[in-house]
Amino acid sequence: xxxxxxxxxxxxxxxxxxxxxxxxxxxxxxxxxxxxxxxxxxxxxxxxxxxxxxxxxxxxxxxxxxxxxxxxxxxxxxxxxxxxxxxxxxxxxxxxxxxxxxxxxxxxxxxxxxxxxxxxxxxxxxxxxxxxxxxxxxxxxxxxxxxxxxxxxxxxxxxxxxxxxxxxxxxxxxxxxxxxxxxxxxxxxxxxxxxxxxxxxxxxxxxxxxxxxxxxxxxxxxxxxxxxxxxxxxxxxxxxxxxxxxxxxxxxxxxxxxxxxxxxxxxxxxxxxxxxxxxxxxxxxxxxxxxxxxxxxxxxxxxxxxxxxxxxxxxxxxxxxxxxxxxxxxxxxxxxxxxxxxxxxxxxxxxxxxxxxxxxxxxxxxxxxxxxxxxxxxxxxxxxxxxxxxxxxxxxxxxxxxxxxxxxxxxxxxxxxxxxxxxxxxxxxxxxxxxxxxxxxxxxxxxxxxxxxxxxxxxxxxxxxxxxxxxxxxxxxxxxxxxxxxxxxxxxxxxxxxxxxxxxxxxxxxxxxxxxxxxxxxxxxxxxxxxxxxxxxxxxxxxxxxxxxxxxxxxxxxxxxxxxxxxxxxxxxxxxxxxxxxxxxxxxxxxxxxxxxxxxxxxxxxxxxxxxxxxxxxxxxxxxxxxxxxxxxxxxxxxxxxxxxxxxxxxxxxxxx
Amino acid sequence: xxxxxxxxxxxxxxxxxxxxxxxxxxxxxxxxxxxxxxxxxxxxxxxxxxxxxxxxxxxxxxxxxxxxxxxxxxxxxxxxxxxxxxxxxxxxxxxxxxxxxxxxxxxxxxxxxxxxxxxxxxxxxxxxxxxxxxxxxxxxxxxxxxxxxxxxxxxxxxxxxxxxxxxxxxxxxxxxxxxxxxxxxxxxxxxx
Numbered sequence: 001x002x003x004x005x006x007x008x009x010x011x012x013x014x015x016x017x018x019x020x021x022x023x024x025x026x027x028x029x030x031x032x033x034x035x036x037x038x039x040x041x042x043x044x045x046x047x048x049x050x051x052x053x054x055x056x057x058x059x060x061x062x063x064x065x066x067x068x069x070x071x072x073x074x075x076x077x078x079x080x081x082x083x084x085x086x087x088x089x090x091x092x093x094x095x096x097x098x099x100x101x102x103x104x105x106x107x108x109x110x111x112x113x114x115x116x117x118x119x120x121x122x123x124x125x126x127x128x129x130x131x132x133x134x135x136x137x138x139x140x141x142x143x144x145x146x147x148x149x150x151x152x153x154x155x156x157x158x159x160x161x162x163x164x165x166x167x168x169x170x171x172x173x174x175x176x177x178x179x180x181x182x183x184x185x186x187x188x189x190x191x192x193x194x195x196x197x198x199x200x201x202x203x204x205x206x207x208x209x210x211x212x213x214x215x216x217x218x219x220x221x222x223x224x225x226x227x228x229x230x231x232x233x234x235x236x237x238x239x240x241x242x243x244x245x246x247x248x249x250x251x252x253x254x255x256x257x258x259x260x261x262x263x264x265x266x267x268x269x270x271x272x273x274x275x276x277x278x279x280x281x282x283x284x285x286x287x288x289x290x291x292x293x294x295x296x297x298x299x300x301x302x303x304x305x306x307x308x309x310x311x312x313x314x315x316x317x318x319x320x321x322x323x324x325x326x327x328x329x330x331x332x333x334x335x336x337x338x339x340x341x342x343x344x345x346x347x348x349x350x351x352x353x354x355x356x357x358x359x360x361x362x363x364x365x366x367x368x369x370x371x372x373x374x375x376x377x378x379x380x381x382x383x384x385x386x387x388x389x390x391x392x393x394x395x396x397x398x399x400x401x402x403x404x405x406x407x408x409x410x411x412x413x414x415x416x417x418x419x420x421x422x423x424x425x426x427x428x429x430x431x432x433x434x435x436x437x438x439x440x441x442x443x444x445x446x447x448x449x450x451x452x453x454x455x456x457x458x459x460x461x462x463x464x465x466x467x468x469x470x471x472x473x474x475x476x477x478x479x480x481x482x483x484x485x486x487x488x489x490x491x492x493x494x495x496x497x498x499x500x501x502x503x504x505x506x507x508x509x510x511x512x513x514x515x516x517x518x519x520x521x522x523x524x525x526x527x528x529x530x531x532x533x534x535x536x537x538x539x540x541x542x543x544x545x546x547x548x549x550x551x552x553x554x555x556x557x558x559x560x561x562x563x564x565x566x567x568x569x570x571x572x573x574x575x576x577x578x579x580x581x582x583x584x585x586x587x588x589x590x591x592x593x594x595x596x597x598x599x600x601x602x603x604x605x606x607x608x609x610x611x612x613x614x615x616x617x618x619x620x621x622x623x624x625x626x627x628x629x630x631x632x633x634x635x636x637x638x639x640x641x642x643x644x645x646x647x648x649x650x651x652x653x654x655x656x657x
Numbered sequence: 658x659x660x661x662x663x664x665x666x667x668x669x670x671x672x673x674x675x676x677x678x679x680x681x682x683x684x685x686x687x688x689x690x691x692x693x694x695x696x697x698x699x700x701x702x703x704x705x706x707x708x709x710x711x712x713x714x715x716x717x718x719x720x721x722x723x724x725x726x727x728x729x730x731x732x733x734x735x736x737x738x739x740x741x742x743x744x745x746x747x748x749x750x751x752x753x754x755x756x757x758x759x760x761x762x763x764x765x766x767x768x769x770x771x772x773x774x775x776x777x778x779x780x781x782x783x784x785x786x787x788x789x790x791x792x793x794x795x796x797x798x799x800x801x802x803x804x805x806x807x808x809x810x811x812x813x814x815x816x817x818x819x820x821x822x823x824x825x826x827x828x829x830x831x832x833x834x835x836x837x838x839x840x841x842x843x844x845x846x847x848x849x
Contacts, residue, residue, distance in 0.1 A: 045699075515706060515708040515709055516708060516709055550744075550787065551742065551743060551744035551787055551835070551836070552744055552786075552787065553787070576834070577709060577710035577834055578709045578710060578712070578742075578834035578835060579704075579706050579708065579709045581742060599709075623742065624742050624743055624744055625741070625742070625743060625744070625785055626744065626785070626786060650792075650795060652795070
């Protein structure tokens with residue numbers, strides 16, 4: 001009613017305006033397009049146009065934002081425990097964080113990348129790497145949960161990861177730190193020539209995304225910093241930036257900056273794949289965990305692998321080349337056509353762009369300039385497509401808009417610079433606040449970017465927000481890149497370090513988002529699918545409670561016969577089959593997190609009561625109007641007590657009519 | 658607050674109008690002032706979800722027996738309450754139950770001016786709790802009355818031929834995602 005009134009009023013006023021001025025024609029002008037607030041405003045109840053999966057960096061997680069609003073929707077636990085979601089706390093997800101070093105509660109997540117088919121985002125999975133204890137995780141974009149984590153052996157500081165090839169044939173993980181291969185007790189100063197850098201090619205099952213290491217390429221002991229796949233004509237190749245080709249092992253800030261040029265390694269993975277498929281490579285002992293979460297049993301399993309296939313560059317001549325690139329290149333970005341490979345020399349005054357077609361020609365014409373450990377070094381000029389002259393200071397990363405433009409971040413001069421592929425001219429520059437690392441254009445690592453927004457992720461915040469003590473949140477800044485000049489629209493806080501991000505149009509994935517888990521498909525070994533079958537069973541000092549939850553009670557909710565020194569397992573099934581109705585569970589004194597159980601799911605929490613008494617538990621998620629009534633009691637008797645196990649609801653047995 | 662906003666918009670529009678007449682060419686911005694207002698949201702009953710188990714309103718809407726009840730729910734504007742996470746137990750009168758009311762009663766209740774009266778009668782059929790038939794039997798056995806969303810209490814009786822609530826027999830029970838529907842063939846008109 002009010003809306004109608006407003007519209008009428010607007011029409012009246014409008015007609016007054018038009019009538020009195022007598023000229024009705026109007027066209028869009030700069031005043032409208034200059035309205036940044038309007039362009040990031042997503043009205044209540046409306047949806048964002050893009051999902052942004054923003055790495056949590058040293059939080060170890062992956063956050064889900066909407067663009068252009070910058071609203072945070074979810075933090076997906078990946079490499080760090082998350083007490084809110086019981087990730088790494090409940091029995092079902094503990095195996096996800098298992099490694100060859102045992103259970104690890106924290107990780108450092110860096111580069112998310114979305115799966116592709118035919119060089120275009122397909123929105124099935126996000127892959128993300130863990131730097132510290134090298135691992136690659138896969139997040140399912142129907143459940144928005146981590147469903148697989150694969151540890152990478154023979155790697156350290158898993159940084160040039162986890163980028164996918166154009167049909168998600170492989171996820172690639174390169175080591176930042178070279179290490180002895182095989183690992184052994186040896187003097188550090190004997191690094192040179194003895195340490196190796198593993199580039200790991202992980203095969204992805206096209207049906208379910210299961211990851212499996214196909215081979216590890218054992219490269220010279222440089223630092224492998226970032227990487228990107230070829231696409232189009234360069235599909236089948238992968239490019240890795242290197243620094244510390246000096247092979248220094250101390251004070252790298254000086255010693256790794258001695259060489260005038262380091263390399264971009266060009267790896268013809270199709271050639272190596274063929275070699276491996278024909279029986280090439282050597283199986284070597286290794287120890288690494290492969291952790292898989294199943295939505296059927298709502299549980300993860302961890303399997304320890306003991307072997308990996310190693311390929312040495314010398315075994316496959318003609319598969320690997322070095323392209324000299326000035327001054328410790330960091331970002332290694334391939335344009336949507338696959339022709340240009342941009343090397344951002346951190347310490348270089350210029351951006352170096354290599355050409356794939358020139359690379360192939362130079363190889364054919366053998367335009368070599370010596371070799372490094374037997375790997376041919378191409379002549380610098382032979383592969384050079386062009387140089388972007390003095391675009392800024394401290395170039396790090398480049399993304400593309402699909403319209404022939406590239407956008408590069410500059411850490412030291414704190415700006416993002418737009419330049420043109422082919423002519424190498426600088427078209428625009430905008431300050432960022434402060435010191436950007438990566439930037440992200442949705443679909444930026446694919447043949448088809450969605451060049452509407454660029455999200456620039458800054459490392460330094462200082463005075464940009466209300467101060468919160470010595471630690472201030474790191475920021476992401478959203479630019480509109482549809483015009484000739486970039487326009488800064490907004491600036492929003494992030495979790496941990498927003499190291500890198502991957503974006504995708506919401507329309508490609510939102511309809512596939514899961515609403516509930518079907519109870520009849522729940523194959524958890526401790527699932528309880530109806531209230532009448534709930535039970536409590538003692539096995540020695542273990543007490544297994546098979547419990548259900550539905551608005552607004554637990555069944556059973558009164559349990560007796562538990563003793564001090566028992567190990568009590570709560571196996572709880574949420575019987576709801578309704579979207580967005582999780583229930584929580586918390587037990588007083590339990591040395592673990594809460595449980596947060598989705599409709600149709602079963603989770604397990606362990607409690608070891610240490611004190612005699614009657615102890616309550618309750619639902620932690622405000623589930624319903626009677627949420628405060630959703631509670632129960634457990635009687636804990638002294639060890640050896642003769643109080644028998646009993647369990648009831650409303651004073652009766654659960655199967656009583 | 659809305660009034661203030663509206664007044665403000667109006668002033669903004671007028672201001673623009675004046676600018677545009679003197680300056681000559683910015684008229685299109687008149688429409689811009691509309692975006693100042695957040696649109697009115699639809700309630701939870703407008704959520705599209707064909708995956709979850711059906712809620713009480715979705716079940717009622719799918720059955721011809723509840724045509725009158727659904728019409729009454731809509732007339733009273735309580736659709737959103739009926740799809741709420743609840744839990745809710747609804748004693749749902751079939752169409753014939755409304756026919757038993759004195760002539761003209763239903764038509765009268767469906768008039769806009771009687772909206773709150775109709776809503777009061779409807780919520781007298783809703784218990785804010787989860788009562789499957791097994792639980793209703795226990796309520797009867799233990800002599801516990803049902804507290805209804807109207808603030809009134811209903812008597813539950815476990816008789817030889819079935820469970821009675823407020824003096825009328827439960828004909829059938831249906832599990833819904835947000836609770837239970839028990840079908841009855843009388844309207845439970847609360848005592849004033």
